[in-house]
Amino acid sequence: MKRGAILIITLWILAILAILSIGIGGRMGLELKLTGFYRDNTAALYLAKAGIKRSIAVLQSEEHAVDSLNEKWSCNTEETDPLFKDIKVGDAGTFTVNYPFYDKRVFYGVQDEERRININNAPKEVISGLISYLDPANANAGEIAANIEDWRDADNTRPPPDGSPEPDYSEEGYERKDALFDSADEVLLVRGVDQGLFEKIKGYITVYPIAASAKINVNTASLPALVALGFSEDDANAIIARRAGEDGVEGTADDAPFDSNSFAVYLTKLAAPSAAVVSYGSQYFRVISTGYSSNGRARKTVTCVASSVGEILFWNEE
Numbered sequence: 002m003k004r005g006a007i008l009i010i011t012l013w014i015l016a017i018l019a020i021l022s023i024g025i026g027g028r029m030g031l032e033l034k035l036t037g038f039y040r041d042n043t044a045a046l047y048l049a050k051a052g053i054k055r056s057i058a059v060l061q062s063e064e065h066a067v068d069s070l071n072e073k074w075s076c077n078t079e080e081t082d083p084l085f086k087d088i089k090v091g092d093a094g095t096f097t098v099n100y101p102f103y104d105k106r107v108f109y110g111v112q113d114e115e116r117r118i119n120i121n122n123a124p125k126e127v128i129s130g131l132i133s134y135l136d137p138a139n140a141n142a143g144e145i146a147a148n149i150e151d152w153r154d155a156d157n158t159r160p161p162p163d164g165s166p167e168p169d170y171s172e173e174g175y176e177r178k179d180a181l182f183d184s185a186d187e188v189l190l191v192r193g194v195d196q197g198l199f200e201k202i203k204g205y206i207t208v209y210p211i212a213a214s215a216k217i218n219v220n221t222a223s224l225p226a227l228v229a230l231g232f233s234e235d236d237a238n239a240i241i242a243r244r245a246g247e248d249g250v251e252g253t254a255d256d257a258p259f260d261s262n263s264f265a266v267y268l269t270k271l272a273a274p275s276a277a278v279v280s281y282g283s284q285y286f287r288v289i290s291t292g293y294s295s296n297g298r299a300r301k302t303v304t305c306v307a308s309s310v311g312e313i314l315f316w317n318e319e
């Protein structure tokens with residue numbers, strides 16, 4: 002009788018222990034899964050960061066007096082000299098640094114910011130020209146460009162001969178910034194810029210460097226950016242055709258970038274403020290690097306803007 006009771010108690014204890022261990026086991030399984038998830042994500046992030054480091058190293062190794070679309074930082078032909086595509090890092094995984102070129106090709110490399118119109122410092126005629134070209138039905142391009150200039154400059158009156166007060170934003174419920182743009186979408190706060198216009202121009206504008214002056218590289222600028230500078234569409238197309246070389250394709254070995262001598266004939270066609278911002282090289286670059294964990298479970302993209310000497314101006318992880 003006593004022995005039977007002990008047996009039953011023992012069985013109960015075993016049953017309870019079994020239930021407990023199943024519970025702990027389940028918990029451990031979840032925790033292992035979470036740890037694995039964390040490990041894969043961390044690996045992917047650091048792989049993406051490795052791509053940023055590689056990009057900056059390539060930028061630092063290059064001369065930037067003349068920068069063109071076929072240089073190794075811009076468009077890397079991975080068969081001969083893989084720098085940016087599916088680069089293996091130990092057993093952790095790979096990174097790829099790439100971006101879509103204007104014609105939808107994928108370029109393995111980074112983009113210069115000087116191919117875009119910098120809304121922090123471009124002459125207002127250039128900004129107006131960009132809006133007119135990308136949004137031809139917009140009758141207020143000149144006024145919007147003036148508003149953008151008012152937003153970014155420190156004073157509160159328009160330059161002479163106008164001299165009128167800059168628009169005030171009390172109706173919108175905020176104040177005019179009177180300071181440089183920190184991000185491109187901040188331009189949505191400027192009077193006259195709505196979502197529709199922003200969608201049209203956002204691929205062609207930058208705020209980097211956040212500074213009172215910057216250049217536009219005619220060796221990398223898009224057709225809209227060249228027209229914004231003041232070139233006719235024909236001239237802009239001729240510039241692109243010339244720099245593309247004999248094969249007519251940009252980013253290939255036969256590209257023929259401009260320097261100040263070969264561009265002189267075009268430079269004379271520009272008004273003085275536009276001519277003053279033309280350059281043939283670039284100093285700021287946008288790097289989009291994606292890391293992939295080796296088991297294919299995680300991927301992370303780091304986007305950054307860096308100077309040619311490795312200074313970081315913008316950083317985003319997702």
Ligand SMILES: [Ca+2]
Binds near residue numbers: 150151152156158
């Ligand atoms: Ca102002």
Ligand SMILES: [Ca+2]
Binds near residue numbers: 250
């Ligand atoms: Ca070419």
